[in-house]
Amino acid sequence: MPPTMTAQPDAQVARPAAHPVPDATTPPRARPGLPPTVVPLSAGTTGSKPDSGAPPPEPTSGCPKTWRSGHGDMFVEYEQATDTLSVKLRSHLAYPPPANAGPEPVHEPADVCIIVPYSSYESVQAAGGRPGSDAFAPLGVAAAESFWLLETRNLAAAQPFFGVSTQGVAATGAVSGTLRLEVQAAPPANGHLSVFRIVGITPTFAVSTSTPAQTSSGKSALELPPATHEHYNWAFSHAGRYDVSIVAEAQTPDGLALRSEPAHFRFEVEPDPDPGTILEARGRGR
DSSP states (O other): OOOOOOOOOOOOOOOOOSSSOOOOOOOOOOOOOSSSSSOOTTTTTOOOOOOSSSOOOOOTOOSEEEEEEEEEEEEEEEEETTTTTEEEEEOOOOSSSTOOOOSEEEEEEEGEEEEHHHHHHHHHTTTTTBBBBBGGGGGGSOOTTOOOOOSOEEEEEEEEEEEEEEEEEEEESSSOEHHHHHHHHEOSOOOOEEEEEETTTTEEEEEESSOOGGSSTTTEEEOOSOOEEEEEEEESSSSSSEEEEEEEEOOOOOSSSEEEEOOEEEEEEOOSOOOOOOOGGGGOOO
16 A cells, blocks of 8 residues: 555644743654645655755854754744834754743844754655645655655654744734735755645645745745744755745835845755665666
8 A cells, every 4th residue: 555644734823922832741743744645656766866966065064053853933023113024033943942941032044054854855755755636736846756844743853843923013003914924045956945734635835936826825925914823834855955035024004014124044954864875766867
């Protein structure tokens, strides 16, 4: 029987401004996977891995801080006195958090390397790779091919549990309508970034560098109301460095347009630690 994947709906969750850190005593939940529309990996594709043709950079090179596990958020804040929006990274950068650590500290995103572990590639591969439905084409990989994934579910012990928070913007009176986070990505050679959620068995893409026209807005952007916290699936087609710039936009009730300075996030997607295990399928021209 070919491997199958299951999906659970992602609910919109509004939380109070004091965002709780995941309980360090509670083990992370099992990975949810993707819908059961998987094309099983054939003998010709099993184990094949994207190959950029160049040795990957050292993941932590030039990183003042490294985030490999634990909860964290892309954190949007509005300073009403100056009518300014900002985008930061809020996290303890560790799992479990340090004892008596208090609230999650705020970091400049450019100071932190977010590590996407190779184990996530192996997990997706074991589940059958990209589902065959064309709805998953914005992932930028072929059906049954694997990819790297930071999931919506709490796997904080094994990988960054990366959320998006607008809890730094008051629920009422600060901005009118939703906040829009424009996403500009610079992937490695041949690489693609996508950000999506699954409700039932259907993916909805907010970001896709391979087919941006197929996202929910027709562009690469996240849209959230104020005082909200969400988690998305972040998918990466190839190993290497992904530089992602985020600009927050909103409008005040009196019509003033707000736009943040770009916040620069750096994802380091880990390559196979033993590239000698790549099967000969890639050598046959895949």
